[in-house]
Amino acid sequence: MTSFRISRRKLADFYADQLLAGKKDVATQLAAYLIETNRLREVELITRDIEAALATRGVVVADVATAHELTPATKDAIETYLKRATRASSVQMKVSVETDLLGGLRLKVPGSEMDATLQRKIMKLRAAKV
Amino acid sequence: MNILTQFSSTTESSGNVFSALGIDWKLLIIQIVAFLILVWILKRYVYPFLIKSVDERQAKIEESTQAADNAKAKAEAAEKDIEKLMVRARKDAKDIVATAKDEATAAIEAAEAKAVTRADKIVASAKEQIDKDVIAAQKTLHNQTIDLVASATEMILGSTVDSKVDQKVVAKAIEDVR
Numbered sequence: 001m002t003s004f005r006i007s008r009r010k011l012a013d014f015y016a017d018q019l020l021a022g023k024k025d026v027a028t029q030l031a032a033y034l035i036e037t038n039r040l041r042e043v044e045l046i047t048r049d050i051e052a053a054l055a056t057r058g059v060v061v062a063d064v065a066t067a068h069e070l071t072p073a074t075k076d077a078i079e080t081y082l083k084r085a086t087r088a089s090s091v092q093m094k095v096s097v098e099t100d101l102l103g104g105l106r107l108k109v110p111g112s113e114m115d116a117t118l119q120r121k122i123m124k125l126r127a128a129k130v
Numbered sequence: 131m132n133i134l135t136q137f138s139s140t141t142e143s144s145g146n147v148f149s150a151l152g153i154d155w156k157l158l159i160i161q162i163v164a165f166l167i168l169v170w171i172l173k174r175y176v177y178p179f180l181i182k183s184v185d186e187r188q189a190k191i192e193e194s195t196q197a198a199d200n201a202k203a204k205a206e207a208a209e210k211d212i213e214k215l216m217v218r219a220r221k222d223a224k225d226i227v228a229t230a231k232d233e234a235t236a237a238i239e240a241a242e243a244k245a246v247t248r249a250d251k252i253v254a255s256a257k258e259q260i261d262k263d264v265i266a267a268q269k270t271l272h273n274q275t276i277d278l279v280a281s282a283t284e285m286i287l288g289s290t291v292d293s294k295v296d297q298k299v300v301a302k303a304i305e306d307v308r
Contacts, residue, residue, distance in 0.1 A: 066300060068293040074300050081304045102284065103291040103299045116303035118287050122280050129273040 005037060012049035019050075020057060052110040058089035063108035067101040067117070082109065 006014075011030075018026045034040050051061040062082050064070070070078070075093065082091045086109060102118035148155060291299070 066296065067291070068296040070300070071293075071297055074297050077301060077304055081308065085307075102287045103296045104303050105300045114307060116300075116307070118291065118299070122284055122287075125276060125283070126280050129276050130269050 008042065008046055008049050009053075011046055012053040015050050016053035016057060016059075019054065020059065048110065055086065055088065055110045059092065060086045060088040060090070060109050061092045061094065063106075064093050064095045065098050065101060065106040065108075065117075066095070067097065067099055067103050069097060070095060078105070078107070082107070 011033075015026055015030055018029075030046070034043060034046070039046075054061055060082055062078075064078060075095070079091045079093065082088065082093075100119060102122070104117040104120070106117050106120070107114040
């Protein structure tokens with residue numbers, strides 16, 4: 001099987017379009033390609049590029065980290081906020097629980113990050129040391 | 131002997147007064163002549179030496195006297211000079227003592243000024259060091275307080291923030307960024 005090296009941007013655009021088209025084996029396809037082309041080290045970068053490509057197409061993938069499980073109401077509030085802030089038509093949230101955050105939430109969307117956790121506030125307090 | 135007897139006999143014959151007095155003219159004349167001759171001889175050969183010797187002695191005595199006078203005068207002059215020197219020496223000594231006192235006073239004043247300056251420097255340095263120490267202590271206290279507050283806050287939040295409270299915190303965070 002002959003493989004060509006495709007740029008990350010082109011890969012991201014292609015797979016973003018595939019995802020939006022509703023194809024379900026996209027992830028497997030991408031993984032196979034990366035293994036074959038020995039580009040596994042670029043997984044993180046390509047994932048980020050795909051998220052950025054999706055964002056330009058009105059789909060925002062957001063990493064949401066909290067100290068406790070979110071209630072559906074809170075999830076809705078976050079989604080609403082993200083849609084309005086990014087002007088996206090659709091928001092996909094990857095929620096994770098990190099007890100070290102103590103409270104609050106950390107949002108990561110392509111191109112920006114918001115850290116409103118209590119851990120961050122304590123870190124800022126510690127950073128005030130002279 | 132004949133001559134003597136001849137004079138004696140002549141005297142007896144020429145005058146009775148001298149004979150009565152026991153004076154023999156001839157013998158007297160001879161004695162006078164002899165005496166004159168003696169005087170002449172003395173004057174001619176003895177006296178000049180004696181007189182010269184006396185004169186020399188007198189000159190020596192006068193010279194000695196003069197020398198003694200001179201020495202006395204010199205001694206007096208020397209004594210006056212010594213007195214003058216003593217006066218001058220006392221004056222010089224007084225001046226030296228006064229100068230030394232002035233110099234000592236000046237040296238003491240300079241040393242005092244130097245000591246005051248040094249003391250001021252030491253005090254300023256100590257004050258500066260104390261200020262630095264105070265600032266360092268304040269910083270340490272500040273940092274320790276922050277650490278303590280952060281640790282305490284962390285502990286309290288860890289035990290008090292439950293899911294319900296956290297939902298409120300999240301909602302508040304979203305509300306704040308809107």
